[in-house]
Amino acid sequence: MQSLIKKYLNWKAVIAAVLFLVVQVACDLYLPTVTVSIVDKGIVHDDLPFIWQQGIKMLVVTLVGLLGAAGNIYFASTQSQGMGKKIRLAIYRKVIDFSNQNLDHFGEASLITRATNDVVQIQNLMINVLRMMIMSPLMLIGAIILAFIQSPKLTSTFVVALALLAIVIVLIMKYAVPKFKSLQRQTDSINLIFREGLTGVRVIRAFNRDPYEQNRFDKANRRYAKTGIQAYTLAALMFPIMTFILNITNIGIVSLGSFLIAHYELQVGNLVAFMTYSTMILFSFMMLAMLFVFVPRAEVSAQRIDHVLDTKNTVRDPKQATVIPKDRPASLTFDHVDLRYKSGQKPVLNNIDFSAEAGQTVAIIGDTGSGKSSIVNLISRLYDPVNGNVLLDGIPVNQLPQSTLHQRFAITMQKAVLFTGNIRSNMKFGNEHATDDQIWDALKVAQAADFVKRAGGLDAKVAQNGDNFSGGQKQRLSIARTVLKPADVYIFDDSFSALDFATDAKVRENLYRDPRIQRAVTVIVAQRVSTIMDADLILVLHHGQIVGKGNHKELMKNNKFYRSIYNSQIKKGAAK
Numbered sequence: 001m002q003s004l005i006k007k008y009l010n011w012k013a014v015i016a017a018v019l020f021l022v023v024q025v026a027c028d029l030y031l032p033t034v035t036v037s038i039v040d041k042g043i044v045h046d047d048l049p050f051i052w053q054q055g056i057k058m059l060v061v062t063l064v065g066l067l068g069a070a071g072n073i074y075f076a077s078t079q080s081q082g083m084g085k086k087i088r089l090a091i092y093r094k095v096i097d098f099s100n101q102n103l104d105h106f107g108e109a110s111l112i113t114r115a116t117n118d119v120v121q122i123q124n125l126m127i128n129v130l131r132m133m134i135m136s137p138l139m140l141i142g143a144i145i146l147a148f149i150q151s152p153k154l155t156s157t158f159v160v161a162l163a164l165l166a167i168v169i170v171l172i173m174k175y176a177v178p179k180f181k182s183l184q185r186q187t188d189s190i191n192l193i194f195r196e197g198l199t200g201v202r203v204i205r206a207f208n209r210d211p212y213e214q215n216r217f218d219k220a221n222r223r224y225a226k227t228g229i230q231a232y233t234l235a236a237l238m239f240p241i242m243t244f245i246l247n248i249t250n251i252g253i254v255s256l257g258s259f260l261i262a263h264y265e266l267q268v269g270n271l272v273a274f275m276t277y278s279t280m281i282l283f284s285f286m287m288l289a290m291l292f293v294f295v296p297r298a299e300v301s302a303q304r305i306d307h308v309l310d311t312k313n314t315v316r317d318p319k320q321a322t323v324i325p326k327d328r329p330a331s332l333t334f335d336h337v338d339l340r341y342k343s344g345q346k347p348v349l350n351n352i353d354f355s356a357e358a359g360q361t362v363a364i365i366g367d368t369g370s371g372k373s374s375i376v377n378l379i380s381r382l383y384d385p386v387n388g389n390v391l392l393d394g395i396p397v398n399q400l401p402q403s404t405l406h407q408r409f410a411i412t413m414q415k416a417v418l419f420t421g422n423i424r425s426n427m428k429f430g431n432e433h434a435t436d437d438q439i440w441d442a443l444k445v446a447q448a449a450d451f452v453k454r455a456g457g458l459d460a461k462v463a464q465n466g467d468n469f470s471g472g473q474k475q476r477l478s479i480a481r482t483v484l485k486p487a488d489v490y491i492f493d494d495s496f497s498a499l500d501f502a503t504d505a506k507v508r509e510n511l512y513r514d515p516r517i518q519r520a521v522t523v524i525v526a527q528r529v530s531t532i533m534d535a536d537l538i539l540v541l542h543h544g545q546i547v548g549k550g551n552h553k554e555l556m557k558n559n560k561f562y563r564s565i566y567n568s569q570i571k572k573g574a575a576k
């Protein structure tokens with residue numbers, strides 16, 4: 001927490017808030033002394049002009065106090081909101097740069113909770129500190145001194161009251177604080193389930209999993225509510241108990257006070273002022289106690305935020321970046337590469353070894369889960385291999401700055417990703433300088449020009465996730481976006497799966513003829529043999545290992561895996 005505060009505190013706002021607060025507290029503390037003179041001099045001696053004069057004085061002091069309070073609230077809010085804003089930005093910047101390994105580690109739901117709910121906890125603490133928690137000690141000390149001046153003898157009543165209060169606070173905190181801490185953690189699981197439910201809503205419905213999912217949410221929600229009720233009940237219990245103690249104390253003060261008045265040791269005005277101070281003292285003490293609720297809860301949040309901010313990106317830029325020579329032709333090499341997603345687990349890729357040069361197409365075929373997308377992840381350096389090297393244009397990808405690397409490849413993901421906007425804005429993602437003509441050109445290559453024209457041209461709206469387009473259309477738009485980007489390596493991860501055979505063949509034919517693609521290495525991942533038959537190099541992947549390597553003819557001749565895939569698909573095709 002200290003590090004967050006040190007980094008994101010706006011000292012000017014804090015100092016301003018404290019100064020205004022001092023004004024407010026001073027006014028609050030001064031007011032009862034005016035009451036004393038009104039009662040003891042004005043009322044007792046029936047001096048109306050004096051009462052008026054003092055009354056106006058009270059009004060002025062009250063107004064100044066009000067100004068102090070307003071100023072304090074303004075600066076405290078500025079500070080707390082400003083700090084929240086800065087922390088959220090810091091988290092966002094950090095997370096945007098996270099490698100996939102980092103993202104896997106936290107989980108999206110938890111990252112969202114940390115950037116929202118946890119930041120709010122810190123904001124709450126900040127505003128409470130700048131208002132209540134600085135006010136209470138000032139008020140506590142000031143009021144005790146002034147109460148003592150009013151009547152040293154009456155002050156003894158506080159000793160008992162404050163001791164009692166301290167015990168109550170300690171007891172309540174002991175039970176409430178762990179509850180508040182766990183509340184913060186449970187927010188995560190609620191968000192997780194809610195998010196999964198939302199994103200997976202179609203799947204959930206399709207598989208008739210609604211009751212199961214609802215049950216899961218229900219459970220987490222109930223647990224959260226239960227903890228919340230316990231935590232807040234305990235915290236709220238503090239107030240009635242404190243009021244009770246306050247009232248008892250007041251009875252003590254009045255009894256002792258009237259005794260002292262009867263013996264001419266105290267005046268009525270002093271007693272009235274004393275009671276006001278006693279309320280202030282106990283009230284400040286209560287506020288101070290709240291500190292023990294807010295601080296631990298915010299502490300948990302601060303830790304969770306710190307954890308994100310302190311995380312080192314697992315994929316880092318090299319200290320000394322290598323530059324790719326300008327005329328170096330494109331190439332892609334996997335040099336005995338192993339990949340493991342989580343340490344301790346068995347490798348997902350084993351000894352992957354191949355090489356391709358400019359103008360060549362590498363195809364990867366294999367069943368689901370065989371590791372095809374994992375190979376793609378390594379080219380784009382979403383993950384780093386545990387052994388071996390991936391080389392782009394002859395240079396290991398981990399020796400290139402990520403910005404250079406990202407410029408050098410263009411990818412169509414297995415799951416087409418489109419963004420809210422229009423067709424043009426989505427296409428320009430790959431190449432922001434692209435002209436409309438170039439965009440149409442790329443759309444034609446991807447066989448997407450027709451339906452884009454029908455949808456209303458480059459200005460046609462694209463909804464969130466591109467949901468206003470069909471799966472096949474989304475794939476073709478992603479392919480067009482990929483082609484539009486000048487690159488050394490073009491990657492198509494299962495990008496043809498939602499296309500019918502004829503469109504699939506046409507798109508590939510266009511790709512082979514495209515001059516941009518001819519200068520680059522193309523990687524095509526597919527499950528259909530027909531999609532990859534003409535590739536220069538076909539890798540047959542099985543359980544993360546290359547079990548076949550060669551062109552179609554060679555593999556047909558001497559690879560039983562490839563032959564069996566071919567036969568199963570051709571037979572299926574023939575049966576249709």
Ligand SMILES: Nc1ncnc2c1ncn2[C@@H]1O[C@H](COP(=O)(O)OP(=O)(O)O)[C@@H](O)[C@H]1O
Binds near residue numbers: 104348368372373
């Ligand atoms: N981010 C990840 N974390 C852990 N395991 C993963 C991750 N991504 C994929 N895997 C696992 O790696 C294996 C290969 O996955 P993948 O490369 O996506 O296969 P394919 O693309 O051939 O269907 C699978 O067993 C999958 O469960």
Ligand SMILES: [Mg+2]
Binds near residue numbers: 372373374414494
């Ligand atoms: Mg895949």
